[in-house]
Amino acid sequence: MEGGLLGFLEKNSIYIVLFIVLVVWIGIFLFLINTDKRLKAIEKELGKPYSGKKEN
Amino acid sequence: MIWKAILFILMCFVIITGISFPIVENPQGWMQFPIIPGLGEKAKIIFFHVPTAWLSVIAFLMAMVYGIRYLRNKNLDEDAKSAAALQLGMMFCILATVTGSIWAKFNWGTFWNWDPRETSIFILLLIYGSLFALRSAVENEDKRARLSAVYSIIAFLTVPFFIFIMPRIMLGLHPGSLEIDPNSGKIVQGTSPVVDFKMNGNMRLVFFVSLAAFTILYWWMWKVRYRSIIIQEYISKK
Numbered sequence: 579m580e581g582g583l584l585g586f587l588e589k590n591s592i593y594i595v596l597f598i599v600l601v602v603w604i605g606i607f608l609f610l611i612n613t614d615k616r617l618k619a620i621e622k623e624l625g626k627p628y629s630g631k632k633e634n
Numbered sequence: 635m636i637w638k639a640i641l642f643i644l645m646c647f648v649i650i651t652g653i654s655f656p657i658v659e660n661p662q663g664w665m666q667f668p669i670i671p672g673l674g675e676k677a678k679i680i681f682f683h684v685p686t687a688w689l690s691v692i693a694f695l696m697a698m699v700y701g702i703r704y705l706r707n708k709n710l711d712e713d714a715k716s717a718a719a720l721q722l723g724m725m726f727c728i729l730a731t732v733t734g735s736i737w738a739k740f741n742w743g744t745f746w747n748w749d750p751r752e753t754s755i756f757i758l759l760l761i762y763g764s765l766f767a768l769r770s771a772v773e774n775e776d777k778r779a780r781l782s783a784v785y786s787i788i789a790f791l792t793v794p795f796f797i798f799i800m801p802r803i804m805l806g807l808h809p810g811s812l813e814i815d816p817n818s819g820k821i822v823q824g825t826s827p828v829v830d831f832k833m834n835g836n837m838r839l840v841f842f843v844s845l846a847a848f849t850i851l852y853w854w855m856w857k858v859r860y861r862s863i864i865i866q867e868y869i870s871k872k
Contacts, residue, residue, distance in 0.1 A: 596653045603649055607642055610854060617861050624868065 637850060644847035651840045652681035667837045672741075673809075679737050680833075681840055685848035687730040687755075691797055692852060693723030694762070698790040701783030711864055713779035716786060717769070718860035722852060724762050731755050742807050751808035754796035761789050775867070 587594055657667045657675055670677045700716035703709075734752070735745045746752060765785050772778040805812050805821065812821050833841065 592654060596650060599649050599653060600646065603645055607645075610858065611638065613858055614854075617858060617865070620865055621861065624865065 638854070641847060641850040641854065644843055645851065648681055648840060648844040648847055651836075652678055652844065655836075655840075661834055664836055668834045670833070676737060676741055679733065681844045683730060683733045683737065684841070685844050686726045686733060687797070688845055689848055689852045690723045690727040690730060690758075691793060692849065693719045693726060693856070694786070694790050694793050696856070697723060697786045701786040704779055704783045708776070710775060710779060710867065711860075713775075713782065714863040714867065715856075715860045716779075716783065718856050718863055720762065720765060720782075720786065721859060722856055724759075724766070726852070727755065727759055727762065731759065738807075747807060749801075749808050750804040750806040750811060751801040754800050758793065758796050761792060765789060 651665075655665050655667055657669055657677060659669055661668050667677070696719040697716045700712045700719060704712035704716060731752075734755075738747060738749075738752070739745045742749075765782065768785060769778055769782050772781060801808060802810055803812065815821075
């Protein structure tokens with residue numbers, strides 16, 4: 579296993595950073611998708627429109 | 635939905651190329667970046683630090699635009715959009731300060747040097763920080779929206795000066811500032827990757843893709859934020 583992926587990563591540690599940043603980005607992306615979906619569900623439940631326009 | 639997929643791909647592209655492409659003296663292949671004098675490997679910060687500063691300008695601009703729209707039609711939704719932009723602008727402004735400060739420690743020796751660029755972002759943080767204090771101090775929502783709109787218009791007038799002009803007309807350490815030429819002793823325009831783009835074609839491509847990706851990300855965050863503010867206000871009025 580020394581010469582495999584682990585060995586490569588040990589010699590080129592910048593790729594470990596790369597993978598970590600990619601995982602962080604995927605996590606943020608999935609979180610945003612989830613939040614967006616929940617917001618849509620709440621908006622649907624409340625029903626439109628709930629505008630802040632002043633009633634004169 | 636397509637733009638979310640585009641954002642995901644663009645950001646992955648920026649992360650993979652921005653981190654893994656090596657910086658070499660004479661770039662031969664398409665997957666090599668050139669050395670920028672005085673920056674070395676640390677030049678890669680440009681793909682992640684500059685977009686945060688860029689987004690704070692975009693956010694403060696949007697806060698002003700929606701502030702003007704609120705003053706025109708007195709719709710509190712516009713105030714929610716302006717407030718969401720302000721919050722994100724502040725967040726990205728803090729991120730730009732922190733990332734720049736960490737970089738400064740390793741490039742200039744200390745975390746904080748009162749360089750013109752650092753001073754100007756500090757003043758911007760104070761200006762916009764006081765806007766949050768103002769918003770939280772006013773309970774009447776119409777009054778709060780009106781004051782916030784007027785303040786965000788006036789505050790944005792200072793942004794071009796503090797971000798684009800002041801750091802470029804003063805002597806400083808940050809790329810883009812004026813420098814003293816060691817040979818002639820005269821004040822000259824700095825050798826900056828930000829101003830005169832001493833980047834090669836592919837580095838410039840990654841940089842602009844990064845700006846685009848971060849802008850789409852901001853757009854998404856802003857939409858989620860203002861929609862949640864509108865819902866929150868709607869529920870609190872019920």
